[in-house]
Amino acid sequence: MHDILIRDAERSDFDDVMQVEKEAFGYEKEANLVSQLLEDESAEPIISLLAFKGDEAVGHILFTRATIDGNNGSPLIYLLAPLAIKPEYQRQGIGGMLINEGLRKLKANGAEMVFVLGHESYYPRYGFKQDAGSMGFAAPYPIPEEHAGAWMVYPLSSKAVNRIKGRVVCADALNKPEHWRE
Numbered sequence: 001m002h003d004i005l006i007r008d009a010e011r012s013d014f015d016d017v018m019q020v021e022k023e024a025f026g027y028e029k030e031a032n033l034v035s036q037l038l039e040d041e042s043a044e045p046i047i048s049l050l051a052f053k054g055d056e057a058v059g060h061i062l063f064t065r066a067t068i069d070g071n072n073g074s075p076l077i078y079l080l081a082p083l084a085i086k087p088e089y090q091r092q093g094i095g096g097m098l099i100n101e102g103l104r105k106l107k108a109n110g111a112e113m114v115f116v117l118g119h120e121s122y123y124p125r126y127g128f129k130q131d132a133g134s135m136g137f138a139a140p141y142p143i144p145e146e147h148a149g150a151w152m153v154y155p156l157s158s159k160a161v162n163r164i165k166g167r168v169v170c171a172d173a174l175n176k177p178e179h180w181r182e
């Protein structure tokens with residue numbers, strides 16, 4: 001896709017971000033979550049990216065800071081949530097472009113792992129590994145056994161995955177049970 005531009009979302013892009021989130025999901029829960037996360041100090045440093053087609057914002061992705069429970073020397077790890085593409089622009093590879101650009105930036109910033117709770121048939125296309133729980137990384141809230149595969153990790157460095165294990169603690173705004181039910 002040569003006509004899609006991806007760049008960091010600025011404060012002045014807030015209305016565009018909200019519009020993408022509301023249209024993609026068809027309700028306001030994710031838009032409200034994003035709005036809270038953008039003000040959440042425990043989520044920093046955040047990576048928030050917008051995809052544009054011409055002047056129109058058509059996709060948004062957010063990565064927020066996370067830690068490993070009880071580990072002061074926790075590696076720099078992130079949660080991907082949410083990813084949103086406006087309905088008429090879905091299935092054109094824009095979600096994948098946002099994921100790849102986010103992972104590239106995170107790696108450049110020294111991040112070591114990225115976690116996501118999401119579609120089991122979608123994120124593995126972009127290198128996420130299913131069932132991070134079985135690799136020693138429990139989700140912030142327990143994931144039912146039948147959805148264990150939906151809790152995934154993208155290792156940006158093989159060292160971190162092997163060096164540290166433990167429960168992932170997410171930013172405060174995400175750290176509520178309603179965000180961890182599929």
Ligand SMILES: CC(C)(COP(=O)(O)OP(=O)(O)OC[C@H]1O[C@@H](n2cnc3c(N)ncnc32)[C@H](O)[C@@H]1OP(=O)(O)O)[C@@H](O)C(=O)NCCC(=O)NCCS
Nearest residue numbers: 024025083084085090091092093094095096118119121122
């Ligand atoms: C899920 C979503 C982010 C994917 O973005 P996208 O730009 O459409 O995805 P891509 O073009 O990179 O990849 C398309 C592939 O993803 C798959 N896909 C798209 N939506 C999917 C879904 N809801 N479940 C499973 N797979 C899905 C399709 O199989 C498609 O492949 P195909 O066209 O070969 O069949 C987008 O559809 C969306 O915003 N949906 C509504 C919000 C949402 O559910 N977000 C995810 C939160 S974890």
